[in-house]
Amino acid sequence: MTTRRPGSRPAPPSAAADAPRRTPRPAVLLTGSALLTGAVNYGGSVLAMRLLTPPEYARYAAVAAVLLVVGALAGATMPPLVARVTARQATAGQVSSVTGPCLRIAVAAALVCAVAAGAVTLPYATPGLLTVIAVAVAALWVNATGLGLTQSRQAFRSLAVLWTAEAVLRAAVTAVAAATGGGDTGAIAGFAAAAGSTALAALAVRPRRTSGPDTAAVPKHRTDDRARGPEGAGATAASTTGPMWRQALAIGLLQALVYLLPALDVVVAAAVQEGDAALAPYQALLLPARVPVFVATALAAVLLPRLTRCPAWGPTHGALGQALRQHAATVSVLVAATATCPPEILALAVPPAYAASADLLVPLGIAAGGHATLVLLVTVFLAWGPLLPVAVTLALVCPFAALGYGVAASGTRALAWTSAAVAVATAGAVAVLAWRRAGRVRPGRGAGCSLLAVPVPALVLGALRPHPLPWCLAAVALAGAATGWVTRRQRRAGPLRVLHLAFEDPRAPGAGGGSVRTHQVNRRLAASGVRVTAVCAPWPGCTPTTRDGVRYVPVLRRLAPVLRHRFPCQLAYFAAVTVGLPLLVRRTDPDLVVEDFAAPFSSVCVPWWTRRPVVGVVQWLAAREKARDYRLPFGAVERLGLRSHTTLVTVSEGLAEEVRRRRPQAHVVALPNGLDAGAVAARPPRDGNHLLYLGRLEHTSKGLDVLLRAYARVAGEVDTDLWIAGDGPHARALRELADRLGTGRRVRWLGRVDGDARFALLASARLVCVPSRYETFGLVAAEALACGTPVLCFDIPCLRDLVTRETGVRVPPGDTTAYGDALAALARDPERCRRLGAAGPASVRHLDWRETAHRQLALYRTVARHTRTV
Template structure:
């Protein structure tokens, strides 16, 4: 087998998840955010009419502060928890630790926010509103933990329902309190009731990872990481919240709660609808981006930014151009002069929405300082500018638009540098051009309410059409192959050959295949014949030098990082190669994606005896977890069916490269050949050396040994002890056409395996016309039959030595057995194997595939 390994450091680790998955989750939360925004605005309109101007000013100031608390709570603790929940399996100690950590953190922050919030509004709020505000702060923060858990589990429908339920309860309680005459105090207390109901529902959702399980101290490495992430995410979100509420808080303090700010505050909810929408988008895209690189994340950011631009620009244009007559339908007469505030407030709302969404880039990939610096400067300068501009609501609105617009532009520039591939202005050029045309038409129609309303409906419809996910043809069929062994690794066996031969043929048909393998010294993410190979863990350090340690590190990395791999590669099916020493690590229990178990090896019991560890118990659990299994031989398939009767077992044998059947004119020698991994526990190289030592005095044929592996040095030592060093020739690893030339020139190929899953070397030897001498073990009985080779009792060294002597001294018999070999294995075709295996994948995933015609792969 030959091929050129092409190193592709930036792209070999996978592609983005499907766009429709991101957009569907975003649309769910966007719809709930829209309903929440409508509900909030409806409540504001009701309170405008039901409260006096001074009471409404107090309520609006306090509700703005609570909105800031809610925004901070919803963007810090939930996002820290969502990351951990998304990366860890249910019930794991790390996930339980994260849940408990975030619950304690939320309670601490709730008390801090309650003190700060009450202190900020104490100059113009009485004891009743202050008590309601303190209770609301606690309930809001506790609710944020449940929201983060649902976000990490990607239960966006449940998360949307939780938010809608909170708003519905708050609206009902607020209306009842105001109608009962409780004024601003009753309206503010309603926040705590709604948040308390949502908190109870959220705690019920996370109960499985909150109650029971081992306690892991939060001060360890896990806790330190959580604190760092909490500080990073919380710092950015805190500055965002301060920036978005600074205008109202500063103006209310400067004007001592003057009723002149009521129109400004009443329109602020309407102007900030884009902020609610972008918060929903950010919630979804954050959980999608966690665990993937910034380069790969561009593919997931683009559709979300596109949806943001279309939604924000559409709402901004409609709000900014709203006629006075339309505003008069929902606002009392004393707010009739507020229409002039709409353009700057709408621009400020769009800029705030952009800031929220773009800041996700730095919360996921960092460094946080790139977002913290412009946000901090904007807060410092904005505080002073707002204090000066507070004398006029219109001046305050334009000042807010300038400050938030500047920080949004700065973050966009930095985000484009951090995430390559976002395009000019991060994809905003098209929506901005369309928005400018729509704004020109709507502003021209502003003096005419009815035509404006018709044009507004048209703009909304066009925006909805443009915001729909782009419909594409069927995407590529993706396979995530947990292949364990890299074929380039020294000592790699026939299992990795099968993996590569099948996968490169699938790639030729248009399938995207990523193979995750154990690390080894010098291993890098590589593309080989179109197949992406990714070592995991990527940076194992000294573990890579030990084969056994790297194997254990591989399994640990798979168990911990499978969720991240699935999000990065978005596979239609996951293939788990059963591999030493565990066989399987229960992959079907770790993901909801379809999983196919590819069994080339089933001897965990042997490895357990070798290392004195209960590997067979892990194998038993792993085998039971699978519902679809592929065996490489009929004997192995029968064993799998016996051990797991509930699974669908399909036998797909290995193939033989067409190059092996090519007629060769090189004369056949009289030497014996061993080709394969230099290993004793399964390959039986020690048995061959001992048998050859007993036969050597009676034959003239030397023994050639080709390959590499973990027991090469031990085999050389054994050959020296047996006194056959001069008769044994070590050829090293042989690949490509030279492999088949080597097989074709031998008198006899020795396969002394104690255990085999298929017998790749035996099949290739028969294809070249060379007979095989093997032990009579399962998986070789149907391959090495009496008319193409000889089998002797398992591990019987004397019988092996006698058969070896008989064949070497009878060239005519060797030739007769060799002639029958090619016809015996002619049916073992890699193209047919690849087609059969792809059919298994299709049945398991429930997705058909129509790609290019199969391409015969020649080495």
């Protein structure tokens, strides 16, 4: 297997991080389908060109141009609208409830477009042809709705098949109709037949089934940010339908203008000449000349997801410059090949009568290059906005372009050069808009060389034009070199792939705050376009699943029913990671490996097992204590693990200082945990009649045995009961301890509490007890303070940063007597508890999951930068 260092690249993975390995990536799959569709459309047009008479072909080409505009408008409007609405639906019944309204919208739009298409083609269309046009327009809009449903159901294979099937069926019906005497009317019927058939097939595609529980199965407090911003899961489809539909309408109108402009010359000229056969050579040569537009559309489909994940018009990233370089590499070769095509080669593609007009290829190639550049630039605005300046620019260009085409329609040469001038001028105007919006965007490395290389294909192929065979060899070589270069750039600049050795699944019994942090950060990275695969320890009932965009993969899951105890599961996880890391790396092909330090070893020296860049996340650093408990050399393994890492993330500044002391050579960054929006919003009325412990039922680190003994000392002095919420490995032993201490009736065991109930419980308590012997952050303490409840804890480093004299009480570490005295004093003084709790929310307001995820992603990109093209 090819390794990353120093700077080499492995073969591209054949699977996304969240799909089986044999499934191709959706972007690659759909791009290949788009290219194949373009090739089939070109072949169908060539067949129509050869089978129809020149007058019939002139009418067919004019109507086909109109229908292509209608199809582009439908394809740009309905799939985004349908996909964004149905993406929020969870069941097939809810999705089907959206289908009816969307179909009604499609039919209404089809009626408007059918009237417009009939008005445009009325000067030369027969009544039969007008009827077929209306049916084809309706079928195109319904087909776009079906494709939108297929996309929203994540059936990408079906979507690619439908794209290709529509083109194949259209070409077949057109060829059969033309060969059997159906004329232009029968050929246009291919549009209606193909779109109608694929529409029915698309509407019949079943929703995709996921391989595991969905987001609803995850505890809400661990997956949702509620009540604020678009990032929160509390937003519903009903609350966002209006803005989403308006945005889809804006995108559809802009795309309609983009696709109308390249077809406007044929539409206007055909209307002016009333379907005169003299326009047929011009229309025939448009087919090979428009290949750059098809390629630019495919490139834009690949670039759009990546551009949307980049900072909009940021000052430093090179996404825009990189896109332009890739575009220049491919389009310059295609335009040069079109403009310099030898007559002998052209005669193989078009009939001899049309090949006599080969001099039109130069302006038509220039026009195609301008239109292709326009497609790419508009894609940038679709990703980053705003849409209004571009829409206004195109809306102003179209009437002037139509006027120019009408004046130049008398001669094909004048029409071709007018088309070239309009395309170049429009692309230049939109490029100026992009340049003004980009501001200080750096062009990126190699931009100068890329721009200087643009005229090279034209010079080489122009010199070889008198020699057809060398010209063909040079054209193939240049096209192959450009395609290979773009493919490598796309692969290197694709989404960041992270293999996270996360130790715990947040759904696993006894999972602690570390798994909460891992999921909260990773789900925000996934929302930013990062492909995250989280490997975790097995637990009974575990399955591979994708939640909030994060792929969870439990190792040795078939052994989970046997490994019912926590410690064997932990050992199985570390053994599987140590032995199977090369296989995990080969399957996921990550740009970065992240190792969460976890009990009992902390780290298993992951950087020594892989050559990929590694970042260690230190949420736990207490192997010495575990070594005393189990009498095993866990501390020595921890020291080796720290020595193996060069980049480390800690969850508190105190832990960062400890790591720096032990590993001075490492780059250590402290990124604190954040808080769920539900904690901040929790403000129910307090009864103040109970003390609360919430967390893992474990006494080694959480010190729950200390709390039970301290409470037993003062239980007779206070009238407040102790509530204990959570699960964990020592639950039975702790219940037995409470019974032995004589407080069994005063201790209420609540079990695991999640979601909003968790924050309501924290907010309703008089005091939250955190008796931990050691902590790496203290998430429960931070959540309690956010809920306005004071905290009683030991004076240990991490909790010292959270619990101050204004928000709680700290006592000497391990002093059970002092803990019990403080507990009794606070339990008897509800006014003091209210005063301390009132200062809590302001003290933790700076803890924000989004900020933590943003800074952690920046660190990931910095570490992985030497293996990627940014």
